[in-house]
């Protein structure tokens with residue numbers, strides 16, 4: 001039996017930074033991770049035939065995000081600005097543009113007049129139910145599903161209004177050429193060098209606790225004890241019950257916290273990485289492409305610009321549509337070949353011949369994620385109050401979903417949330 005000051009469940013960004021801060025403050029920390037790798041939803045993949053590491057999970061730094069950039073500098077990890085232009089493909093035509101949709105002005109006007117928060121779906125049904133707005137409804141729903149990976153029936157309209165019309169300045173986005181994994185490796189190494197432990201393949205099943213004392217049981221028999229516990233598992237895992245893989249049972253139970261977690265939004269995402277023998281899209285006027293938005297089944301695509309390689313990334317976010325979330329990886333790959341083929345007016349077989357490597361990752365089907373990342377619902381504010389209150393100064397929640405602010409659902413959110421919890425524990 002291992003004894004710790006604090007036990008942390010999950011070795012993603014939130015778990016690792018919490019461990020780093022607590023260890024620096026002199027604590028003995030044990031991190032328990034179900035997977036055989038660290039990083040969680042930061043998953044840099046090097047393998048198959050890919051010429052360069054590819055990101056199956058987090059990829060961008062969405063602006064000058066202070067904690068992420070501070071840590072990258074501390075770890076001496078290089079990052080670079082994303083470059084290139086955005087395009088939209090509509091009715092067989094490709095035009096240079098950011099997201100654009102008909103009737104946007106009417107939509108914006110109605111959105112600004114709303115007095116009370118409601119779901120996006122309710123708002124669209126109330127103001128834009130007529131047939132002539134079918135295109136607008138589809139585009140707006142796709143937009144919420146695409147970037148926020150949100151269910152229109154649950155997402156808070158006010159959160160979208162802040163995001164879309166809040167007047168935030170257009171921020172430069174960055175990527176880490178060697179992948180987010182380098183930051184995760186850095187944090188884990190610091191933790192271990194300073195005397196704490198990171199254990200892989202330790203799927204936590206049960207937590208027995210009383211004030212200032214926790215016993216954590218992982219896999220069948222591995223047992224760890226400590227004074228405090230930090231839970232960083234994704235919302236999709238926190239809301240599991242019973243015998244499902246990844247589910248954690250508490251004794252005494254935490255029904256209020258579990259209910260709060262179900263009231264928050266947690267999206268769905270499938271990410272598809274494909275590398276080709278040549279960048280066939282460049283011949284279609286897309287030679288400086290970064291993003292391309294389309295009406296295809298896999299609607300959003302991007303390149304690695306300014307890195308000059310032949311990798312295309314496909315992104316299918318949001319509520320499961322057309323049963324896509326239930327397709328096998330092989331079936332999804334076939335769909336993924338059809339979408340860019342349509343966009344450039346080619347046959348799927350034409351681009352399939354050029355395919356060198358491919359990786360499909362359905363995060364909703366991943367037992368230790370069960371989805372993408374969080375989005376705001378009408379109940380998020382009240383749920384956060386519950387989850388951010390430590391349970392008997394013994395059990396703490398951290399992770400991207402526990403962050404309050406614009407960068408909800410990002411790596412920065414996970415890091416900030418972990419840091420905050422570490423400070424709370426140190427100060428307790």
Ligand SMILES: Cc1cc2nc3c(=O)[nH]c(=O)nc-3n(C[C@H](O)[C@H](O)[C@H](O)COP(=O)(O)OP(=O)(O)OC[C@H]3O[C@@H](n4cnc5c(N)ncnc54)[C@H](O)[C@@H]3O)c2cc1C
Pocket residue numbers: 009010011012013014015032033034035038039040041042056057058059060061062202203204205232233234237246247248269271363368369371372373398399400401409410411412413414
């Ligand atoms: C496809 C995709 C693309 C994304 N793109 C971006 C992006 O471009 N930029 C950005 O900033 N963010 C992005 N994100 C979001 C970002 O990845 C997350 O917000 C962040 O990594 C979450 O970190 P976390 O520590 O909160 O959770 P996680 O990374 O999920 O860590 C939680 C850990 O808990 C472990 N765990 C689960 N159950 C158990 C159990 N029972 N026992 C033990 N361990 C368990 C998990 O395996 C996991 O390692 C993306 C996410 C996805 C899925």
